[in-house]
Amino acid sequence: MDDSEPEFPIPTRKELEIIKNYFNVESEFIAATDTFTTPHDILFRNLAVSIIAKLSRSDDPDSFIPYLAMNYFDRFLSQHKLNLEDVEGRTETERVRLIAVSCLTISSKMRTNSFSVDRFLENLYRDMNVRITPPMVMRMELLILQELQWAMRSVTAFCFLNHYYPYFKKFCGFKRRSINEIIVQAQGEHTFAHYMPSHIAISAFLAAAQTKYPSKYSEIAEDIKSKIGLQGQVKECVKKMVDLCNRLNIQIESTEPGTRSTTSKVAAVPQEEIKEAGTSKENEDEEWTGLIKQVQDMRKGKARVQVLVQAEELPDDEVTVASGNEVMVADTSDKKDVEETSLPKGKGKAVDVDDDKARVEDIIQRALVKEPRMERSISEIAEVVVPKKLMNFELKWPTDVPSLEGDEIQYARPRQSFGCIIS
Known part of the structure; x- marks a missing residue:
């Protein structure tokens, strides 16, 4: 008799090999231990959580998108040394906002083929009265992608759930949606930022067990400890997650017959009239022209920009695959087939800019899909274990985090030539 759960399938031999690889590389997909340790740095993260939570409100939520966005944010600021x-x-608040917004657009592209940055930014202006242009987001996306070396299919706690579930099956059962919610809600608090993804995964199961089956918990914990061991960090993480479940009233749903839990309805985003944008089309066209040049510069010479060149489909003899995720690109600065694209002045400018805008967007979009071998293997399980139907719960991250400078600076008169424009 098959004792697997439909939502927690027993890993195949191939999947077990992939999971083993997850354990070897998971430390590369979290924030460094010296990140978010001071009150000011923690406020950085809390502000990003607040922004992403506000922008992720929906009648049809997919909480994996903001979860992944915060993973990118943590890793970027960790690599970028804050x-x-x-x-x-102009201000730290505006810069953190731009990073958070760009992390969210990248995670949305990873999850949704039809995602539109332009439409997203229109909604941003409507809901938060913040003006950020598409070229600004594109430049920030490129900086994030370079800093993270294009490793965007993160190893997360979700990659380990099928591995750990069998240890709990003989004692109790859980609905995967409940475990998913614990993991996602924990992502909104900086105290979980430094735990290994595998520790988050096993802690979520243990916290669910202690919350749902308190009379069985001692027996469960002892059995788990005897089989896989429980490090001090895991015990600490479990305590924090039990507190999280209690504070946020996370309902643990059981697989046992007759056991149900309630879920909260997601508040609808108010439908307000979109105001007139503050940047002229001409200025935005010039921004795109500069961005096209930036992408062209990145294509020349030797670079560690992994997938950008792959997406551009250079001949095979110009790309050398190095160890790990790295792709070294041969020097193409003297190749005749590398063309400089200049936009003709005058009447046809808008059309040409739109074409180049679509081309740059296509480069990034295809690059996020066409990643190196290891990145593709990481996605093989992740795509299966996080279906949208099991991530459609209300995000309970705080949304009332104040700006980093105070109202008197935050709402100072904007300079439209640089940064985020506050109307």
């Missing part, structure tokens, strides 16, 4: 000097914006 240095925001090369990020557009």
Whole structure:
């Protein structure tokens, strides 16, 4: 008799090999331990959580998108050493906002083929009265992708759930949606940012067990400890997750017959009239022209920009695959087939800019799909274990985090030539 759960299938031999690889590389997909340790740095993260939570409200939520966006945010600031000097914006609040928005657009592209940045930014202006242009987002996306070395299919706690579930099956059962919610809601708090994804996964199961089956918990914990061991970090993480479940009233749904739990309805986003944008079409066209040049510069010479060149479909003899995820690109600066694209002035400019805009977007979109071998293997299980129907719960991340500078600076008169424009 097959004792697997439909929502927690027993891993195949191939999947077990992939999971083993997850354990070897998971530390590369979290924030460094020295990140988010000071009150100011924590406020950075809390502000990003607040922005992403506000922008993720929907009648048809997919909580994996904001979860993945925060994974990108944590890794970017960790790699970037919390240095925001090369990020557009007049204030720290504006810079953090641009990073958070761009992390969310990347995660949306990873999850949704039909995602539109332009439509997203229109909604941003409507809901938050914030003006960020598509070229600004594109430049920020490129910076994030470069900093993370194009490793965008993150190893997350979801990659380990099928591996750990069998240890709990003989004691109790869980609906995967409940475990997913614990993991996602924990992502909204900085105290979970430094735990390994595998620790988050096993802790979510243990926290669910303690919350749902308190009389069985001692027996469950002892059995788990005897089989796989429980490090001090896991015990600490479990305590925090039990507190999280209680504070946020996360309902743990059981697979046992007759056991049900209630879920909260997601508040609808108010439908307000979209105001007139604050940047002229001509200025935006010039921004796109500069961005096209930036992408062209990135294509020349030797680079560690992995998938950008793959997406451009250079001949095979110009691409050398190195160890790990790295792709080294041969020097193409003298190749005749690398053309400089200049936009003709005058009447046809808008059409040409739109064409190049679509081309740059296509480069990024295809690059997120055509990743190196290891990245594709990481996605093989992740795509299966996080279906949207099991992520359609209300995001309970805080949305009332104040700006980093205070109202008197945050709402100062904007300079439209640089940074996020606050109307």
